[in-house]
Amino acid sequence: MLSKRTHSTLSAVVIFILWEASFHLFDMKWYLLPPPSMIFNSMLDNAYLLFSSLATTLRIAFTALILSIIISFSLAIIFYLSKFAERSIMPITVTLQVTPIIAIAPLISIWVNSSELATLVCAFLVAFFPLLANTMSGLKSTEKNHLELVQLYGANKYQVLRYVVIPSALPFFLSGLKVSSGLALIGAVVGEFVIGPISGHSGLAYRIIESGYQLDIPKMFASVFLISISGILLFNLIKLISFIVLRKWHSSFQQLD
């Protein structure tokens, strides 16, 4: 039997080979669907341009993700401690979540001068909600027995949070993080699409638009590939972090040791 990882890698390789082969066999048009080799060459030819754009996009995505972590976590704790705060603020966050980011982005670009900051706001708005919702349900899903255990010894609110509530919310938080990490990247790209190139050095979204103008389809594909690859890497990074944090105790990793 193949291991899970080898299996996924192999299937990707097979798809690429089929793609490359059918390009040559069926005489496909490179300007409609370039073969992987051409995309790879374009990536090398435009390496500096593309990778520095990738750096910009990733910088925005990471900053948005870190902001989401800090703000969602703090909000979740505040909501846990105060029903009043939850009832007053939660509707706003839900509204922000359900309104398409493309609809708010023009407004944000009017309000915020710097295009980088505006894109960051977009990425943050997209990324933070799943993290908030997951952390909140995590905080609420503490086992009653665990709560009673610390109450028995007269634990105060802070101790209850620290010893029981927050640790039991951790798996929820981490699965929220998996969703949010992808969304932060999506937000960073979508934001730049709507708001326009980021001053200084534009991100990958602008490279895609630019390639469209130039009819440089291989470069367009190369940009898209870079976004996908970094999304996959980001997702796996979060998976690895979850594994390190939870492997000792959480049932989702029970079969691994």
Next chain:
Amino acid sequence: MALRLLTDRDRKKNIDDNELNLIAQLSSISKKFKSAKTESIKDINLEIYQGDFLSIIGPSGCGKTSILKIMCGLLRPSSGKINWPTSNFQNSPENPANLSFVFQEPNLLPWINVYENIKLPLKVLGESGYKADEKIYDVINLVGLKGFENYYPRQLSGGMSMRVSIARALVTQPKVLLMDEPFSALDETRRYGLAQEILKIKKEKKLTVVYVTHSIYESVLLSNRIYVMQANPGKIFEEFDFSNQNKSKDYRFTSQFIEQAKIVTNSLERSQLVK
């Protein structure tokens, strides 16, 4: 006669005689949950004496657990009160650990190891340093967990988890141990083994134990006093005092044991006929 039913007068007399030894007296405790139509326990009168191994036995849902939770302050009674004549046995801010509770399931926190689980009550109480360490290793040795300090709960068997749970309850050096069907998830032999260890620990640590169970066998084997409860609403049905028995290791094979088990069984069956 070796055993007797206590009448109200006997009970009063007992209290007078043993005033110094009475550590808790529950007077007409009732509890009605918000969601329920009727009281889940009604008019519970119950005394605990120093050194008692007191069993509360009854059908599921008769409110045995509620009584324990009311005793340790996890539940507030709807009416009635508890007296603690020798004062600080209650879970008060000044003295929160004189009562400990062993839950029905081991109830260990899965994200920390055995050592940290046992340490948890001390952490909540703000005790740390080598004194805390000493207490922790004392109970680890007492319940036979040496070498398992770094294990995580999911690496432990049911019996081992229960030992951790007992160690955690003992780490605060309580005077009264409340146990809520602690061995119900274990197999018969392991139950017996752990029950014997509880008796040993009780003797060594001079504990008073209140033990909730639905096993007639366990209650007769372990306790000197037994309260039989009826359900709907939960009430004390009868009370037995088996104090005069010498409960040696082979006690469970004696005719006395069987006679007492018969009496308790009979009482339980009668309690279920009462409306």
